[in-house]
Amino acid sequence: MRWVRTTNHKDIGTLYLLFSLLMFLVGGAMAMVIRLELFEPGMQFVDPHFFNSMTTMHALIMVFGAVMPAFVGLANWLVPMMIGAPDMALPRLNNWSFWILPFGFTMLLSTLFMDGGAPAAGWTMYPPLVLQTEDAFPFLIFTVHILGLSSIMGAINIVATILNMRAPGMSLMKMPLFVWTWFITAYLLIAVMPVFAGAVTMLLTDQFFGTSFFDAAGGGDPVLFQHIFWFFGHPEVYIMILPAFGIISAIVPTFARKPLFGYSSMVYASASIAFLSFIVWAHHMFTVGMPVTGELFFMYATMLIAVPTGVKVFNWVSTMWKGAMTFETPMLFALGFIIMFTIGGFSGLMLAITPVDFQYHDTYFVVAHFHYVLVTGAIFSIMAAAYYWLPKWTGNMYDERLGKWHFWLSTIFVNVLFFPQHFLGLAGMPRRIPDYSVQFADWNMVSSLGGFAFGLTQFLFCYIVYKAIKGGEKATDRVWEGATGLEFEQLPSPPPYHSFTEAPEVK
Secondary structure (H helix, E strand, O other): OHHHHOOOHHHHHHHHHHHHHHHHHHHHHHHHHHHHHOOOOOOOOOOHHHHHHHHHHHHHHHHHHHHHHHHHHHHHHHHHHHHOOOOOOOHHHHHHHHHHHHHHHHHHHHHHHOOOOOOOOOOOOOOOHHHHOOOHHHHHHHHHHHHHHHHHHHHHHHHHHHHHOOOOOOOHHHOOHHHHHHHHHHHHHHHHHHHHHHHHHHHHHHHHOOOOOOOHHHOOOHHHHHHHHHHHHHHHHHHOOHHHHHHHHHHHHHHHOOOOOOHHHHHHHHHHHHHHHHHOHHHHOHHHOOOHHHHHHHHHHHHHOHHHHHHHHHHHHHHHOOOOOOOOHHHHHHHHHHHHHHHHHHHHHHHHOHHHHHHHOOEHHHHHHHHHHHHHHHHHHHHHHHHHHHHHHHOEOOOHHHHHHHHHHHHHHHHHHHHHHHHHHHOOOEOOOOOOOHHHHHHHHHHHHHHHHHHHHHHHHHHHHHHHHHOOOEOOOOOOOOOOOOHHHHOOOOOOOOOHHHOOOOO
16 A cells, blocks of 8 residues: 555656556567567458557557656656755655556556457547547547646656755756756656647547547548647657656766766757757658648758757767776667667658658658667667666666676667668558568568567566566665766755854755
């Protein structure tokens, strides 16, 4: 019962992280169903509707159930400690933010057992296809509302904590970058989640209340939904990667044993990325028939995001330059993030070019691109964070040898899984299909083998975390010996005072 009632930020952070790990395994199991069906041409294991249900559920669970709760869990654990606060500003709200998540995902997963099956319209929920999902439809909409409510409350809590509870002397430009990136991410969440809620509510009224927002027969426009959805959807991508930038900015200086290069430029780059994320949404829609002027604007705006992102990569590399580098597991995952996230960035630049996107659109090239950003980006950063802070959380060191095994196996197999999908996409294989032409068979088989191996490797991660929680070698006060820039050592000293009567009031 202590876990149910707790308002302690560390307990709630742990609950978020454990829930995220469970959803990661559930969503991963759905991905295995997808890769099993795509192992060879023809229909082998599941029917097309169930296959499309798996693609929808896999995406929703990984985005809203695995990646976002993991980052919120890290924020719960670390933000108060990094800014010298005793807890989050709104502890009871924090508890509620977490506990509505399991109910939301229970409702989403229950659609698998309903007449008509789980939603099969993709995580983007485009009309008119999504309106054909029968009994599951209202459950899908209500789930989105619950998850959005959780995200908004968590974001308000983080903003309130950072603005009101910093230690004396800690100005905004002295905050660790993880705090900065979450501060910016929280504002993104507050701005875009209501947009998403509005879009799915309009879908709901189209289905049950006779409106025609997106129904062409009633004078509506299905493309309008795409505009509203992607106005939410593209900032959402950066909601899932900005906290990762903060994690990498904490880990790289530690193992390079140098202060972070270009702190202020990293802050401004993060803010620039957040701002630009609001004006690039229609690069997801180049094929809807927008005017050339619109295509050009969204193409150039999308390319512009590469500049602040490039600043970040340059600063991480500069931090490592001539540093006294060591390669413990967190640093390996951070390096894997930098290299493979950059690959995802380059393929994103390719997708930004409008005439080229006409060929790439809705092919496996897009799937390869966003998985390089979200798996080798967001998820690798979460694993780096877990290894980096696990000794602080548990008091025990994880098994370094097994951690390195986990990194190398994950890195090899994630590339075997997703890199061939670039070739499939360039050759013209469309996404979200259970059957395909025989010309795509070889690379699909390679990709599926990589997927099965990558999925199995994550059980090693579960074992390493379990082993560290249960016991093992005790972590020292200074876990990463000889490191500089450890985040908890960035707290400023209290301002000097000359007598007891001048001491700052402790609230």
